[in-house]
Amino acid sequence: MRAPLKLAAIDLDGTLLSPDKTISAENLAALQQLREAGLEIVVATGRHITRIGSIMPFVPDARWVVTCQGAAAHSLQKGESIHSVHLTPEEANLILKTGEQLGFSCIIYAEDQVRTLGKGPFIDFYGAYAGGMPQASSPAELEGLRIHKLIWxxxxxxxxGLPELPEVKAIPLYQIRTHEWxxxxxxxxxxxxxxxxxxxxLLGIKAEEVVAFGDADNDIPLFQWAGHSFAMPHGMPTxxxxxxxxxxxxxxESAFARAVATLHLVPCTLP
Structure with missing residues (x-):
């Protein structure tokens, strides 16, 4: 028997968001069902905290957001970080240098902002995909910044072919492909x-009381940890x-809503 659910962890791109980056009426109704059933709603995204401002007004009951693939977590009510991990300067420099040598464009998720050192079509595509253009920066401007993650x-x-390259295998970090490019x-x-x-x-909620929703490989650790999980039918095979x-x-655009419907949630008295 499934444990009573107390928290819903919800991915954005490919899960809550439609292909056009909006939230469908069906998915908005599903969010309301979760709230009426008494679940704490947590957005769990690879996006930077500065790249979700246009989305969060549609998720007004979310008090918490996990960003940067889990490298950061925030209390929206208090406007403060509750969890934060960073690359060391040596790790960041190694990734930047190797990426440049291999000919990849690079995106830097610093604690304060999404940044880039260069220009090009992939940078433009990324800006449209991830909720805004990265800030053009110089190497000197990166010095001293705390960096959550780097993207090629x-x-x-x-x-x-990246996972098989010796240069990439030698980088001792968590590596994940989140899109074709x-x-x-x-x-x-x-x-x-x-x-x-x-x-x-912080909330005194156990893993078995969490239900997770996602569509990609970056959601797999969450699926493995949570007591229950749903992948979107259009998501990555893994x-x-x-x-x-x-x-x-x-x-x-309504896959998330169909997943929530299968839970057969019962409304409770809202606090």
Whole structure:
């Protein structure tokens, strides 16, 4: 028997958000169902905290957000960080140098802002994909910044082969592919599972009382940690395999709503 659910951890891109980056009426109604059933809503995204401002007004009951693939977690009510891990300067410099040598564009998720050292079509694509253009910066401006993660951008065929490159294998960090043309590097102690667990611990909620929703490989650690999990039917094959359930087949913009419907939640008295 499934433990009573107390917290819902919800991915944004590919899960709560439609392909056009909006939230469908069905998914908005599903968020309300979760709230009426008494679940704490936690957004768990790879995005930077500065890249979710246009989305969070549609999730007004979310008091917590996990960002940067779990390298950071925030209390929205208090406007403060409750969890934060960073790359060391040596790690960041190694990734930047190796990426430049291999010909990849690089995105820097510093604590304060999303930044880039260069220009190009992949940078423009990333700005449209991830909620805003990164801030152009010089190497001198990066000095002293605390960096949550670094991203390489490149052609799909080149990203395919990255895990087998000796230069990449030699980088002792958490590595994850999050899109056909996006490859990310984070501290080993970073994942969405770690970020959501930091929120759950503050609230006295156990892993078995958490339900997670996602669509990609970066959601797999969260799926493995949470007591219950749903992958979107249009998600990555490895994510679908890792989840406890797959949302019923249908339009991608309402997949999250169909997953919530299968929980058969019962409304409770709201606080």
């Amino acid at each position: 951008l490149g052609e799909e065929g080149r990203i395919d 996006i490859y990310e590097f984070l501290p080993r102690q970073a994942s969405k599972a770690v970020g959501v667990a930091a929120v759950a611990d 994510a679908r395999e890792a989840a406890h359930e797959i949302a019923p087949v249908g339009p991608p």
